[in-house]
Amino acid sequence: MALNNSALNHTVRLTARPIGEPKRSDFAFADEPLNALADGQMLLKVHYLSLDPAMRGWMNEGKSYIAPVGLGDVMRSGGIGEVVESRHPKFAVGDFVSGMTNVQTYYVTDGKGFAKIDPTLAPLTTYLNVLGMPGMTAYWGLMDVGAPKAGETVVVSGAAGAVGATVGQIAKIKGCRVVGIAGGQEKCDYAVNTLGFDACVDYKAGDIRKSLKAACPDGIDVYFDNVGGEILDVVLTQINLKARIIICGAISQYNNTTPIKGPSNYLSLLVNRARMEGIVVFDYAHKYKEAAIEMGGYLAAGKMVSKEHVVDGIDTFPETLMKLFKGENFGKLVLKVV
């Protein structure tokens, strides 16, 4: 059970707080010796890392829903690990687990926050997507805050991204008209043809105000916002009475060096007695299982797709992360470690 003593942990540490877009020089890459396990600990070999827009926020100083990554610390990341050594009573060598592995090749942990996953039920990367945080965010944000009713129009931005794709697929299953917003014809075609959305607006092509209006002839009842900025403002002009806007993220604003652009049209909330509400997935931890069982069923039945965009190599972390902000990922962005 003892690990080969020559194994080193390859780490990616945050060494500077990025200004604007994160750069390679904001990180340090090193091989570090591994500590021997204490009782109650296990050693994980990290297979996959989840790259998420929220990571950008974790690099900033200051109060948020979670503490920032400390300077000099291994960059925080969710991931999938394999237990390769264990002195933990509940985890055995060969188990696969999901949790915050951080950006490194090995992790010594007491197991807190890690859950076993079953690699025979779904590919490992699915547990970073539909059956992981993005899926939970999509499910609970849509169902708890958005509370869509069959027949309503649900619009989701970042439609080809991890959260957006799942939001739209759930909304379709629940009987809604689903309209995506994505960048480029390829992503829009994917949303309609593969994910089954009713329509998808390419925000890079033409007047989004007009194309959204055409795609939502009955107005917008639920908007799941992953992007903020100009798109949020356009949506606000097309919401219906009692609309619900789920604020999940604002990827268009995360690398701003100027103040964030607030939604100028927010008074549409007043005119339409509408609601804008933020969600953080961790609040639903006690309900993850419920959503995973439901969505696992959809996946098994072929009613839902979990698409991951896998990039190889832990050292590509800074550049691969930037794909999210450039809209270059197509599906849930995952970094393959081994």
Add this chain to the structure above:
Amino acid sequence: MALNNSALNHTVRLTARPIGEPKRSDFAFADEPLNALADGQMLLKVHYLSLDPAMRGWMNEGKSYIAPVGLGDVMRSGGIGEVVESRHPKFAVGDFVSGMTNVQTYYVTDGKGFAKIDPTLAPLTTYLNVLGMPGMTAYWGLMDVGAPKAGETVVVSGAAGAVGATVGQIAKIKGCRVVGIAGGQEKCDYAVNTLGFDACVDYKAGDIRKSLKAACPDGIDVYFDNVGGEILDVVLTQINLKARIIICGAISQYNNTTPIKGPSNYLSLLVNRARMEGIVVFDYAHKYKEAAIEMGGYLAAGKMVSKEHVVDGIDTFPETLMKLFKGENFGKLVLKVV
């Protein structure tokens, strides 16, 4: 029962859509002959008019929660009238009524939207304040959208205004810590000493960020926003988890000729899983009576104050309305017609 034939209706008509602040030249003032009553109609002599920030929006073209005032139409306004002639089965000469009288000295109406009021229970102007639209807005916005719990901190802007004063007084009665935001020491003293607020921040004096923080040591659970702009942005930085922000108005933005300033800090809704929701009082029409009975009881018991700022003379309408936007009113702004 016939009206003196020499009586003329003095009207204030909207003749131009104001750009920025409304000006006298945007209105026409005239004496017009009165039509004879048809069956089912009554003639009201208008005593008082309610001047409200929302009037500014009604002067603009474009979709809102209510149609704009047409060019050439008598300016829309709530008011208190006395029935001076009646061919209506339900209203008799001598009755006092509340409803949309518009800015004129007489009004021929079929009675639709008018409700009788009892001048022996409260002064007439109270029916334009605590027992009228501002009171209903305050009560239902706070209770239905804000849903404050005893012990929570409720902040209200425009604290000495018609809606704000009532919001704060209700919140105090419901057991909350109440902090007002108002312009000037006199209004703040009034909020604390007369209305019974726990504290009031003078936004014209010093750093509002610091003074609000000092007044809300436990953070902000409910914010009732009448002003928008910078103050909304400051509040967003101090809200608690699961905070509720009621968007009732944005008086700081109504005369903008540039785009409205959206709340740059709206992502605090995400961080705090908080909610921002608009209200329009008309949605609660079926519940006005319930709130009026409750607040009438507080007024009678001396637990609540209804303060009106009465200005004399219908022809002062444009300048008197501007008092709202300059913060020159102290209490609910009312125009005395006769």
